[in-house]
Amino acid sequence: MTRLDSARRATRHQRQWFEDLRAEVEAGAPLALVNADAPQEIFRAMGIPYVVNQWWASIITAKRQGQDHLGRVRAHGYPDDSEQYNALPLGGVLDPEPDTGPWGGLPRPTIVLGETTGDAARKVFDVWDEQPGTTFYALESAAENAVPPNWWELMPHRWEEAIGSDRLDLLVGELEGLIRFLETTTGLVFSETRFRDVMDLVNEQEEWNRRTRDLVAAARPCPLEVTDSIPSVMVPQWHRGTAWGVEAAKAFHDEVAQRVAAGTGVGVDERARLMWIGRGLWFDLDFYRRFQDSHGAVFVWSMYLAIAADGYLRYGDDPLRALAARFATFSDQLYTPPWSVEWYVKEARHHGVDGVVHLVSDDPRGSWFTTRGLEAAGFPVLELHADNVDARTADPDTLDRKVRDWLDAVVLPRAGARGG
Amino acid sequence: MAALAELTALAADRTAVAHEWSAAGRPVAGYVGADVPVEVLTAAGFLPVRLTGDPDTPPVAGDRYLGRGLDPVARSVLTRLLDGAYGPLSALVVSHDCEASLRLFYAVRELHRTEPGIALPPVHLVDVLHLPHRTTTRYVLAKIRQLRTQVERWKGSPVTAEDLAGAVAAHDRVRSLLGRVAGLRRTRPARLTGIEALAAVAATTALPPDRAALLLEALLAEADALPEAGGTRVFLTGSSHDHPRVHAALEEAGLLVVGEDHDWGDLLHHRLVDPPPDPALLELALAERYQHNGPAAAAASIRQRAAHTAAAARACRADALLSYVRVHDDAPRWDFPAQRAATGLPAVLVDRQPYGRIDLDALTALRTPGVAA
Numbered sequence A: 001m002t003r004l005d006s007a008r009r010a011t012r013h014q015r016q017w018f019e020d021l022r023a024e025v026e027a028g029a030p031l032a033l034v035n036a037d038a039p040q041e042i043f044r045a046m047g048i049p050y051v052v053n054q055w056w057a058s059i060i061t062a063k064r065q066g067q068d069h070l071g072r073v074r075a076h077g078y079p080d081d082s083e084q085y086n087a088l089p090l091g092g093v094l095d096p097e098p099d100t101g102p103w104g105g106l107p108r109p110t111i112v113l114g115e116t117t118g119d120a121a122r123k124v125f126d127v128w129d130e131q132p133g134t135t136f137y138a139l140e141s142a143a144e145n146a147v148p149p150n151w152w153e154l155m156p157h158r159w160e161e162a163i164g165s166d167r168l169d170l171l172v173g174e175l176e177g178l179i180r181f182l183e184t185t186t187g188l189v190f191s192e193t194r195f196r197d198v199m200d201l202v203n204e205q206e207e208w209n210r211r212t213r214d215l216v217a218a219a220r221p222c223p224l225e226v227t228d229s230i231p232s233v234m235v236p237q238w239h240r241g242t243a244w245g246v247e248a249a250k251a252f253h254d255e256v257a258q259r260v261a262a263g264t265g266v267g268v269d270e271r272a273r274l275m276w277i278g279r280g281l282w283f284d285l286d287f288y289r290r291f292q293d294s295h296g297a298v299f300v301w302s303m304y305l306a307i308a309a310d311g312y313l314r315y316g317d318d319p320l321r322a323l324a325a326r327f328a329t330f331s332d333q334l335y336t337p338p339w340s341v342e343w344y345v346k347e348a349r350h351h352g353v354d355g356v357v358h359l360v361s362d363d364p365r366g367s368w369f370t371t372r373g374l375e376a377a378g379f380p381v382l383e384l385h386a387d388n389v390d391a392r393t394a395d396p397d398t399l400d401r402k403v404r405d406w407l408d409a410v411v412l413p414r415a416g417a418r419g420g
Numbered sequence B: 001m002a003a004l005a006e007l008t009a010l011a012a013d014r015t016a017v018a019h020e021w022s023a024a025g026r027p028v029a030g031y032v033g034a035d036v037p038v039e040v041l042t043a044a045g046f047l048p049v050r051l052t053g054d055p056d057t058p059p060v061a062g063d064r065y066l067g068r069g070l071d072p073v074a075r076s077v078l079t080r081l082l083d084g085a086y087g088p089l090s091a092l093v094v095s096h097d098c099e100a101s102l103r104l105f106y107a108v109r110e111l112h113r114t115e116p117g118i119a120l121p122p123v124h125l126v127d128v129l130h131l132p133h134r135t136t137t138r139y140v141l142a143k144i145r146q147l148r149t150q151v152e153r154w155k156g157s158p159v160t161a162e163d164l165a166g167a168v169a170a171h172d173r174v175r176s177l178l179g180r181v182a183g184l185r186r187t188r189p190a191r192l193t194g195i196e197a198l199a200a201v202a203a204t205t206a207l208p209p210d211r212a213a214l215l216l217e218a219l220l221a222e223a224d225a226l227p228e229a230g231g232t233r234v235f236l237t238g239s240s241h242d243h244p245r246v247h248a249a250l251e252e253a254g255l256l257v258v259g260e261d262h263d264w265g266d267l268l269h270h271r272l273v274d275p276p277p278d279p280a281l282l283e284l285a286l287a288e289r290y291q292h293n294g295p296a297a298a299a300a301s302i303r304q305r306a307a308h309t310a311a312a313a314r315a316c317r318a319d320a321l322l323s324y325v326r327v328h329d330d331a332p333r334w335d336f337p338a339q340r341a342a343t344g345l346p347a348v349l350v351d352r353q354p355y356g357r358i359d360l361d362a363l364t365a366l367r368t369p370g371v372a373a
């Protein structure tokens, strides 16, 4: 199958954008390194260039520089088997020759923004904070007792009710502090009208993603490979709040719509529809394709498009509070039972999947409850245990064999019976 | 040495007093993590009992629900909770002191929802956070009020200002006494071993505060009669210890744990609430105490930890620094390089250790002649 144009365009845009960013920073602009789970829209509104930590980690991994980046983390006395994904970019700044990193290397950020998620993620940012010229601005990662039913329906407008005021008050206060910090340290201006504009553009972009997700869910056969949908949705996500981001999300949508109208699939006889739960297997992207050829099993779902469709929309008159609402429960949506469990079940139904492959990595994120919830809803689940960025912990042959056996024994018979 | 013996026995048999309490028809609340404001439970008439794991029992159920990539202590606590090992609990309060506790809370909440046949006490999360900012104080204050409301619901009547003030005073008294007890092993020679100090702290988390205070006072009164404790004086950092096995192994190997910065040790009690005279500010004082207590490995910055460890190791007259880190307890390993630099002591990191065990071969560096006591 040919690659999606939107995926190719996105990848090309990313190279050019990064080159421009390097030039801008060289000329004296500040640079922010922002964790994916932390609000980026304030930097956008203030015109402060930023790079998303996890995106940069994925580039390091794709360029096969992960092990030497982790090696530098280890050489400084820090663990290389804790928070690997978050820590990869740190390995770049610890490089005595930072220009040897991918794409010419990441310039040294002036500010690092991250949530204090888990026990060790904030420590990675603490090490950033020790680098000359870099400040870590920490956000709390708060948690709540109450769970809203069907959060994906409540969130776009009734987020105050879904999240609760305490967490929103906290994050709004922290973001007000961030704005003042940036105004003070960069001399740049935070304009409220500009910020509203950015928030509107983000909602517009995510509405396109929602339409695209719904198209993919309803289409038979599946119009695109999951590996293509990931860059088509994620690269524009890193450019949220720009006209380019909206255009890219729309172009992706239109391209998918064309394929659906033409009945184009991924080039195989689609015999089973699969859902992928967990982060991407970055070290083995062909993994997803292998089972198309051998079994007609197509991965129709990964969290990237789906969370873009359901996780980001926030409307309301108070844009800063709406931004807080976008991020206050970001990890709950993906990883906290029952938020995540109910959402996966709803998405599995929406996409009519025949089975779920569930990547269970070492970090504990309610995996048992996810598997149990999907099985209780009637979906066969195969759990794979691996860590997505660390090729040392996964053995591809074993993974392959497990998936094949499961497809033969469970999924294909079930899909066949259902298809008639 | 009657008081020390009794504290040690109560540290080991943590349900003894809870059973008396339940038999008298009074409610017992289990709690997880040093960030639970026990004052609120005491004020409502609950006996707060801090839940411990057990390294000897395989955490089968805990592994199933939490996965094996999490601190084994939390996996053990969930297993024991499901086994009913803590006796009858009227309530369970879990703090967000680390990721493992939070995941434990989510698992219990989800088991309530999806497996109503499993007997588990009603559960509440108290989300005490620790960034040193005003925004966090306001949030923690809201969480303390939320806990108070929940406890009142369990109790069926209000927690009065007098009840709360009394509970704060009682727990502050225990904390002050624990501080004096910790002093017994800071002297040269030490009058208390690490394992004894650990037992004294642990016992107070399974007792009503008034009874804990009486026992600690008795211990202090008999301090002069305690034998001298010998060994290479080490300051223990890294993971926390809800079980004495690691201390026992260290002290058998000739080390003397003279201080530690985990929350079953000095970190549990070194900061008081010390409420201001205006009773309207009591909840705020509680919020600030719990926000700023620490710095625990999972919630503090590398810099805060290093500064604290260095000061505490000096105060304890330690000759060496040992960081003991359990498997899947990730934060302390990131702290170690800065802690070693800040203390300037001979230092060893022993990481990825199984629950309740330590690889003593890794400690030879601490037993060189230059370091001996």
Ligand code: SF4
Pocket (backbone or CB within 6 Å): A036, A037, A054, A279, A303, A304, A334
């Ligand atoms: S999906 Fe979530 S965890 Fe994965 S890279 Fe994006 S923000 Fe990070």
Ligand code: SF4
Pocket (backbone or CB within 6 Å): A054, A055, A058, A059, A230, A231, A234, A235
């Ligand atoms: S696949 Fe996603 S994370 Fe990887 S480079 Fe593309 S956009 Fe970034």
